[in-house]
Amino acid sequence: MKKINVETKELTYAMEEALNRLRVNVRFTGEDTKKIMITSTFPGEGKSSVSVDLWKMLAEAGCPTVLVDLDMRKSMLEQRYGLKGVEKNNDIGSYLTGTAEYEDVVYATSIDNGYCVPCINTIEGPSVILENKRLKQFLERLSEEYRYVIIDTPPLDSVADASIVAPLCDGAILVVESGETPRKYVQESLAQIEQTGCKLLGMILNKVKTSDVMYKKYYGKYKSYNYVYSKGSKKSKKNVK
Numbered sequence: 600m601k602k603i604n605v606e607t608k609e610l611t612y613a614m615e616e617a618l619n620r621l622r623v624n625v626r627f628t629g630e631d632t633k634k635i636m637i638t639s640t641f642p643g644e645g646k647s648s649v650s651v652d653l654w655k656m657l658a659e660a661g662c663p664t665v666l667v668d669l670d671m672r673k674s675m676l677e678q679r680y681g682l683k684g685v686e687k688n689n690d691i692g693s694y695l696t697g698t699a700e701y702e703d704v705v706y707a708t709s710i711d712n713g714y715c716v717p718c719i720n721t722i723e724g725p726s727v728i729l730e731n732k733r734l735k736q737f738l739e740r741l742s743e744e745y746r747y748v749i750i751d752t753p754p755l756d757s758v759a760d761a762s763i764v765a766p767l768c769d770g771a772i773l774v775v776e777s778g779e780t781p782r783k784y785v786q787e788s789l790a791q792i793e794q795t796g797c798k799l800l801g802m803i804l805n806k807v808k809t810s811d812v813m814y815k816k817y818y819g820k821y822k823s824y825n826y827v828y829s830k831g832s833k834k835s836k837k838n839v840k
Contacts, residue, residue, distance in 0.1 A: 602707040603684035603715065607655055614652075621803065622656045625747070628770060628800055633742040635800065636750045636768040638761045640788040644776040645805040647675050650751040657747050658713035664747040665705065667691065667738070668718040669764055671725040672753055682717050690719040694737060695728040701740060714745065729763045738767050755788045765795035772800050777807035 610618065625635065637653070639646040647670065654666040668676050671692055676682060685706065693699035706715050722728070741748045750768060752761040765771055771792050775785055792799050
């Protein structure tokens with residue numbers, strides 16, 4: 600198997616503890632939960648960072664885990680994490696269009712037990728190829744060979760891609776930026792996930808001060824989804840009630 604290098608950033612103590620709680624909660628979802636979609640309502644809420652950090656933590660805990668980049672319109676993983684060694688014509692898009700095979704696009708990485716299916720070539724309007732039966736077959740094979748399949752998808756509000764992928768997954772995690780994403784849009788995203796038939800595993804409140812407990816009031820009945828992933832203390836610009 601070909602190998603690529605992934606350059607991840609060191610987490611702060613608070614971030615690492617939050618990710619550890621998320622990792623443990625994912626383990627508690629059961630043996631049948633393997634294919635996990637990470638999405639958000641809007642771009643910039645941190646879903647890709649959460650995807651990579653969760654993938655790395657599961658792998659380092661001894662669980663063979665593969666990260667699949669299905670944010671094919673505007674992937675940020677190559678730019679942010681290096682991904683040195685990926686062959687140009689051997690990525691997820693190449694597989695879905697039939698120009699590459701399974702063995703060509705699954706890479707080992709510099710993370711022990713961590714594997715990756717990258718997206719190097721962005722594609723305009725990938726919804727059609729996401730509906731191809733090759734994606735379902737691909738994800739099913741990955742779930743047979745790896746304990747977890749972490750799938751980074753586009754935001755729900757902008758395109759239909761995530762809604763196409765969701766029915767193929769065992770569960771979804773919604774990333775929400777604290778103080779930035781209006782509650783009504785969060786509710787719409789949760790309803791959208793529910794309509795696909797994909798189980799909601801939880802919601803991550805991202806970019807929140809570790810001492811801030813206002814999220815319990817901000818999200819009302821959704822406070823039961825208690826995964827909290829802290830990425831700093833960005834000040835709110837539009838704290839919509």
